[in-house]
Amino acid sequence: MLLDTFRPARTRRLELLQDLCWRERTTLRVAVVAAHPDDETIGIGGSLHLIENLTLVYTTNGATRDGRYAKQKGFDDNPSYIRVRQQEVQRALAAAGAAASIVCCGMSDQEASYNMASLASKLAKVFQAEGIDVVVTQPYEGGHPDHDATACAVHLARRILFRKGVAVPEVVEMTSYHADTDGSFTTSVFLPGGPAAAVAELPPQDQERKRAMFECFATQARALKAFQTKTDRELFRPAPEYDFTRPPHAGLLHYERRDWGMDGMRWRALARSARQSVPFTSSQRPSMSGSEGPTRARHSSPEFLLAPESQAVPAN
Numbered sequence: 001m002l003l004d005t006f007r008p009a010r011t012r013r014l015e016l017l018q019d020l021c022w023r024e025r026t027t028l029r030v031a032v033v034a035a036h037p038d039d040e041t042i043g044i045g046g047s048l049h050l051i052e053n054l055t056l057v058y059t060t061n062g063a064t065r066d067g068r069y070a071k072q073k074g075f076d077d078n079p080s081y082i083r084v085r086q087q088e089v090q091r092a093l094a095a096a097g098a099a100a101s102i103v104c105c106g107m108s109d110q111e112a113s114y115n116m117a118s119l120a121s122k123l124a125k126v127f128q129a130e131g132i133d134v135v136v137t138q139p140y141e142g143g144h145p146d147h148d149a150t151a152c153a154v155h156l157a158r159r160i161l162f163r164k165g166v167a168v169p170e171v172v173e174m175t176s177y178h179a180d181t182d183g184s185f186t187t188s189v190f191l192p193g194g195p196a197a198a199v200a201e202l203p204p205q206d207q208e209r210k211r212a213m214f215e216c217f218a219t220q221a222r223a224l225k226a227f228q229t230k231t232d233r234e235l236f237r238p239a240p241e242y243d244f245t246r247p248p249h250a251g252l253l254h255y256e257r258r259d260w261g262m263d264g265m266r267w268r269a270l271a272r273s274a275r276q277s278v279p280f281t282s283s284q285r286p287s288m289s290g291s292e293g294p295t296r297a298r299h300s301s302p303e304f305l306l307a308p309e310s311q312a313v314p315a316n
Protein backbone atom coordinates (compact mmCIF):
# COMPACT_ATOMS: atom_id res chain seq x y z
CA MET A 1 0.00 0.00 0.00
CA LEU A 2 2.74 2.43 0.93
CA LEU A 3 4.65 1.81 -2.25
CA ASP A 4 1.55 2.26 -4.38
CA THR A 5 0.96 5.57 -2.65
CA PHE A 6 4.50 6.66 -3.36
CA ARG A 7 4.88 5.79 -7.02
CA PRO A 8 2.55 8.31 -8.68
CA ALA A 9 4.46 11.24 -7.11
CA ARG A 10 7.55 10.38 -9.12
CA THR A 11 5.59 10.77 -12.29
CA ARG A 12 4.48 14.21 -11.15
CA ARG A 13 8.08 15.25 -10.56
CA LEU A 14 8.98 14.46 -14.15
CA GLU A 15 5.88 16.32 -15.29
CA LEU A 16 6.98 19.42 -13.39
CA LEU A 17 10.50 19.31 -14.83
CA GLN A 18 9.07 19.09 -18.32
CA ASP A 19 6.63 21.93 -17.72
CA LEU A 20 9.40 24.19 -16.39
CA CYS A 21 11.68 23.42 -19.32
CA TRP A 22 8.97 23.72 -21.93
CA ARG A 23 7.64 26.90 -20.29
CA GLU A 24 4.17 25.50 -19.88
CA ARG A 25 1.82 26.29 -17.02
CA THR A 26 1.33 23.50 -14.54
CA THR A 27 -1.65 22.63 -12.37
CA LEU A 28 0.48 20.45 -10.11
CA ARG A 29 0.40 21.43 -6.45
CA VAL A 30 3.91 22.65 -5.87
CA ALA A 31 5.62 23.78 -2.67
CA VAL A 32 8.76 25.86 -3.08
CA VAL A 33 10.62 25.41 0.21
CA ALA A 34 13.43 27.89 0.84
CA ALA A 35 15.45 28.98 3.83
CA HIS A 36 15.23 32.76 3.35
CA PRO A 37 13.01 35.31 1.64
CA ASP A 38 14.78 35.89 -1.73
CA ASP A 39 16.07 32.31 -2.15
CA GLU A 40 12.97 31.60 -4.24
CA THR A 41 13.91 34.37 -6.63
CA ILE A 42 17.47 33.09 -7.02
CA GLY A 43 16.33 29.55 -7.75
CA ILE A 44 12.99 29.74 -9.53
CA GLY A 45 11.91 33.37 -9.74
CA GLY A 46 11.54 33.41 -13.52
CA SER A 47 9.29 30.36 -13.45
CA LEU A 48 6.99 30.89 -10.48
CA HIS A 49 4.23 32.33 -12.64
CA LEU A 50 3.98 28.99 -14.43
CA ILE A 51 2.82 27.28 -11.23
CA GLU A 52 -0.93 27.72 -10.72
CA ASN A 53 -1.11 25.99 -7.32
CA LEU A 54 1.89 27.37 -5.48
CA THR A 55 2.75 27.27 -1.78
CA LEU A 56 5.86 29.18 -0.71
CA VAL A 57 7.39 27.89 2.49
CA TYR A 58 10.22 29.65 4.32
CA THR A 59 12.00 27.77 7.05
CA THR A 60 13.41 30.98 8.58
CA ASN A 61 12.22 34.55 8.85
CA GLY A 62 15.52 35.93 7.59
CA ALA A 63 16.38 37.72 10.84
CA THR A 64 19.00 36.59 13.34
CA ARG A 65 17.85 36.16 16.90
CA ASP A 66 20.33 38.78 18.16
CA GLY A 67 18.90 41.38 15.78
CA ARG A 68 22.20 42.18 14.09
CA TYR A 69 20.86 41.85 10.55
CA ALA A 70 17.99 44.18 11.45
CA LYS A 71 20.39 46.74 12.90
CA GLN A 72 22.77 46.45 9.94
CA LYS A 73 19.85 47.34 7.64
CA GLY A 74 18.77 50.26 9.77
CA PHE A 75 15.76 48.73 11.51
CA ASP A 76 14.95 49.35 15.17
CA ASP A 77 14.02 45.76 15.91
CA ASN A 78 13.51 42.31 14.45
CA PRO A 79 9.71 42.46 14.04
CA SER A 80 9.96 45.51 11.76
CA TYR A 81 12.75 43.91 9.73
CA ILE A 82 10.83 40.63 9.41
CA ARG A 83 7.70 42.52 8.37
CA VAL A 84 9.56 44.36 5.61
CA ARG A 85 11.13 41.15 4.36
CA GLN A 86 7.67 39.62 4.12
CA GLN A 87 6.46 42.66 2.21
CA GLU A 88 9.39 42.28 -0.17
CA VAL A 89 8.27 38.73 -0.93
CA GLN A 90 4.73 39.93 -1.63
CA ARG A 91 6.03 42.62 -3.99
CA ALA A 92 8.32 40.14 -5.72
CA LEU A 93 5.45 37.75 -6.30
CA ALA A 94 3.39 40.56 -7.79
CA ALA A 95 6.32 41.52 -10.02
CA ALA A 96 6.56 37.92 -11.17
CA GLY A 97 2.87 37.70 -11.92
CA ALA A 98 2.65 34.79 -9.50
CA ALA A 99 0.24 34.00 -6.69
CA ALA A 100 1.04 31.82 -3.72
CA SER A 101 0.02 30.75 -0.26
CA ILE A 102 2.89 31.70 2.03
CA VAL A 103 3.96 29.74 5.09
CA CYS A 104 6.79 30.77 7.40
CA CYS A 105 8.07 28.14 9.81
CA GLY A 106 9.40 30.95 11.99
CA MET A 107 12.98 29.90 12.71
CA SER A 108 15.53 32.62 13.16
CA ASP A 109 18.17 33.06 10.48
CA GLN A 110 21.19 30.80 11.14
CA GLU A 111 19.14 28.50 13.38
CA ALA A 112 17.43 26.09 10.99
CA SER A 113 20.24 23.59 11.55
CA TYR A 114 19.31 23.30 15.22
CA ASN A 115 15.67 22.60 14.40
CA MET A 116 15.71 20.14 11.52
CA ALA A 117 13.47 17.58 13.20
CA SER A 118 10.80 20.11 14.16
CA LEU A 119 11.06 21.71 10.73
CA ALA A 120 10.50 18.32 9.14
CA SER A 121 7.38 17.85 11.24
CA LYS A 122 6.04 21.27 10.22
CA LEU A 123 6.84 20.67 6.56
CA ALA A 124 5.14 17.28 6.62
CA LYS A 125 1.98 18.91 7.96
CA VAL A 126 2.06 21.57 5.24
CA PHE A 127 2.69 19.04 2.48
CA GLN A 128 -0.18 16.87 3.67
CA ALA A 129 -2.60 19.74 4.29
CA GLU A 130 -1.92 21.31 0.91
CA GLY A 131 -1.81 18.00 -0.95
CA ILE A 132 1.57 18.86 -2.37
CA ASP A 133 2.60 16.87 -5.44
CA VAL A 134 6.14 18.14 -5.85
CA VAL A 135 8.50 20.08 -3.59
CA VAL A 136 11.11 22.39 -5.12
CA THR A 137 13.88 23.12 -2.66
CA GLN A 138 17.54 23.96 -2.22
CA PRO A 139 20.36 21.44 -2.66
CA TYR A 140 22.75 20.16 0.00
CA GLU A 141 25.90 22.02 -1.02
CA GLY A 142 27.49 23.59 2.06
CA GLY A 143 26.62 27.09 0.88
CA HIS A 144 24.59 28.21 3.87
CA PRO A 145 23.73 26.07 6.92
CA ASP A 146 20.08 27.12 6.69
CA HIS A 147 19.94 25.96 3.07
CA ASP A 148 21.39 22.57 3.96
CA ALA A 149 19.04 22.29 6.93
CA THR A 150 16.09 23.08 4.67
CA ALA A 151 17.12 20.34 2.24
CA CYS A 152 17.53 17.86 5.09
CA ALA A 153 14.19 18.81 6.65
CA VAL A 154 12.39 18.31 3.33
CA HIS A 155 13.80 14.81 3.00
CA LEU A 156 12.93 14.01 6.61
CA ALA A 157 9.41 15.31 6.04
CA ARG A 158 9.04 12.77 3.27
CA ARG A 159 10.02 10.04 5.71
CA ILE A 160 7.35 11.23 8.12
CA LEU A 161 4.69 11.09 5.43
CA PHE A 162 5.93 7.74 4.17
CA ARG A 163 5.65 6.27 7.65
CA LYS A 164 2.14 7.67 7.98
CA GLY A 165 1.16 5.90 4.80
CA VAL A 166 0.01 9.04 3.04
CA ALA A 167 1.09 10.52 -0.28
CA VAL A 168 4.76 11.50 -0.35
CA PRO A 169 5.70 14.43 -2.60
CA GLU A 170 8.71 14.04 -4.84
CA VAL A 171 11.55 16.54 -4.68
CA VAL A 172 13.04 18.73 -7.36
CA GLU A 173 15.98 21.02 -6.64
CA MET A 174 16.65 24.60 -7.69
CA THR A 175 20.07 26.24 -7.60
CA SER A 176 21.54 28.15 -4.72
CA TYR A 177 25.29 28.70 -4.15
CA HIS A 178 28.33 26.80 -2.97
CA ALA A 179 32.06 27.23 -2.45
CA ASP A 180 34.29 27.37 -5.49
CA THR A 181 37.96 26.49 -5.68
CA ASP A 182 39.09 30.14 -5.66
CA GLY A 183 37.92 30.90 -2.16
CA SER A 184 34.71 32.51 -3.34
CA PHE A 185 31.36 30.97 -4.27
CA THR A 186 29.51 29.85 -7.38
CA THR A 187 25.85 30.58 -8.13
CA SER A 188 23.18 29.44 -10.55
CA VAL A 189 24.68 25.98 -11.10
CA PHE A 190 24.62 22.82 -9.04
CA LEU A 191 27.60 21.33 -7.30
CA PRO A 192 29.22 18.96 -9.83
CA GLY A 193 28.68 15.23 -9.48
CA GLY A 194 24.91 15.15 -8.93
CA PRO A 195 22.06 14.31 -11.27
CA ALA A 196 21.98 15.96 -14.66
CA ALA A 197 20.17 19.28 -14.57
CA ALA A 198 17.20 20.18 -16.70
CA VAL A 199 17.75 23.61 -18.21
CA ALA A 200 14.87 26.07 -18.40
CA GLU A 201 15.86 28.79 -20.86
CA LEU A 202 13.97 31.90 -19.79
CA PRO A 203 12.37 33.89 -22.60
CA PRO A 204 12.99 37.66 -22.42
CA GLN A 205 9.74 38.40 -20.60
CA ASP A 206 10.56 35.85 -17.89
CA GLN A 207 14.08 37.21 -17.53
CA GLU A 208 12.45 40.57 -16.95
CA ARG A 209 10.18 39.04 -14.31
CA LYS A 210 13.21 37.67 -12.49
CA ARG A 211 15.09 40.98 -12.65
CA ALA A 212 12.00 42.79 -11.37
CA MET A 213 11.77 40.36 -8.46
CA PHE A 214 15.38 41.02 -7.47
CA GLU A 215 14.64 44.74 -7.40
CA CYS A 216 11.94 44.15 -4.79
CA PHE A 217 14.42 42.94 -2.18
CA ALA A 218 15.79 46.31 -1.18
CA THR A 219 17.07 45.02 2.17
CA GLN A 220 19.14 42.37 0.38
CA ALA A 221 20.33 44.46 -2.56
CA ARG A 222 24.01 44.14 -1.77
CA ALA A 223 23.97 40.38 -1.25
CA LEU A 224 21.89 39.78 -4.36
CA LYS A 225 24.26 41.54 -6.76
CA ALA A 226 26.11 38.28 -7.37
CA PHE A 227 22.89 36.66 -8.57
CA GLN A 228 21.29 39.41 -10.62
CA THR A 229 23.46 38.98 -13.70
CA LYS A 230 22.37 35.38 -14.16
CA THR A 231 18.78 35.62 -15.29
CA ASP A 232 18.82 33.88 -18.66
CA ARG A 233 18.10 30.38 -17.41
CA GLU A 234 17.15 28.34 -14.37
CA LEU A 235 18.38 24.85 -13.64
CA PHE A 236 16.35 22.14 -11.97
CA ARG A 237 17.01 18.52 -11.21
CA PRO A 238 15.52 15.59 -9.31
CA ALA A 239 16.88 15.59 -5.76
CA PRO A 240 19.67 13.08 -5.22
CA GLU A 241 19.59 10.51 -2.48
CA TYR A 242 21.75 12.32 0.05
CA ASP A 243 23.66 11.05 3.01
CA PHE A 244 23.52 14.16 5.17
CA THR A 245 26.05 12.68 7.58
CA ARG A 246 28.77 13.17 4.98
CA PRO A 247 30.07 16.51 3.70
CA PRO A 248 28.64 17.66 0.38
CA HIS A 249 32.11 18.13 -1.09
CA ALA A 250 35.77 17.92 -0.16
CA GLY A 251 37.53 20.94 1.29
CA LEU A 252 36.13 23.91 3.15
CA LEU A 253 32.42 24.52 2.82
CA HIS A 254 31.31 28.03 1.92
CA TYR A 255 29.84 28.64 5.36
CA GLU A 256 33.06 27.47 6.98
CA ARG A 257 34.75 30.41 5.28
CA ARG A 258 32.25 32.79 6.80
CA ASP A 259 31.58 33.93 10.32
CA TRP A 260 28.23 32.18 10.55
CA GLY A 261 28.91 30.16 13.70
CA MET A 262 28.70 26.75 12.07
CA ASP A 263 31.13 24.19 10.70
CA GLY A 264 30.46 21.08 8.69
CA MET A 265 31.24 18.57 11.40
CA ARG A 266 28.83 20.22 13.80
CA TRP A 267 26.16 20.52 11.12
CA ARG A 268 26.45 16.85 10.24
CA ALA A 269 26.12 15.86 13.89
CA LEU A 270 22.91 17.87 14.04
CA ALA A 271 21.66 16.20 10.84
CA ARG A 272 22.47 12.77 12.25
CA SER A 273 20.52 13.57 15.39
CA ALA A 274 17.53 14.85 13.42
CA ARG A 275 17.59 11.80 11.21
CA GLN A 276 17.51 9.48 14.21
CA SER A 277 14.26 11.10 15.25
CA VAL A 278 12.62 9.88 12.04
CA PRO A 279 14.04 6.39 11.49
CA PHE A 280 13.04 3.90 8.88
CA THR A 281 12.38 0.37 10.02
CA SER A 282 15.43 -1.86 9.65
CA SER A 283 14.18 -3.33 6.36
CA GLN A 284 13.68 0.15 4.86
CA ARG A 285 16.73 1.98 6.16
CA PRO A 286 19.25 2.87 3.45
CA SER A 287 22.83 1.85 4.14
CA MET A 288 24.68 4.46 6.14
CA SER A 289 28.36 4.96 6.66
CA GLY A 290 30.05 6.73 9.50
CA SER A 291 32.77 7.87 7.12
CA GLU A 292 33.47 11.59 6.92
CA GLY A 293 34.36 11.41 3.24
CA PRO A 294 32.29 13.46 0.78
CA THR A 295 28.85 12.14 0.09
CA ARG A 296 28.36 10.47 -3.26
CA ALA A 297 24.89 11.41 -4.31
CA ARG A 298 23.15 8.51 -5.98
CA HIS A 299 20.88 9.60 -8.75
CA SER A 300 18.95 8.60 -11.80
CA SER A 301 20.51 8.54 -15.23
CA PRO A 302 21.14 11.72 -17.26
CA GLU A 303 18.11 10.72 -19.30
CA PHE A 304 15.97 10.95 -16.17
CA LEU A 305 13.19 12.73 -18.01
CA LEU A 306 12.55 9.53 -19.91
CA ALA A 307 13.78 7.01 -17.36
CA PRO A 308 11.40 4.47 -15.85
CA GLU A 309 10.65 4.82 -12.17
CA SER A 310 12.84 2.40 -10.32
CA GLN A 311 13.07 3.43 -6.69
CA ALA A 312 10.20 2.80 -4.34
CA VAL A 313 11.33 4.33 -1.04
CA PRO A 314 11.91 8.00 -0.40
CA ALA A 315 15.46 9.26 -0.53
CA ASN A 316 17.17 10.40 2.61
Ligand SMILES: [Zn+2]
Pocket residue numbers: 035036039144147
Ligand atom coordinates in the same frame (compact mmCIF):
# COMPACT_ATOMS: atom_id res chain seq x y z
ZN1 LIG B 1 19.35 31.85 1.58
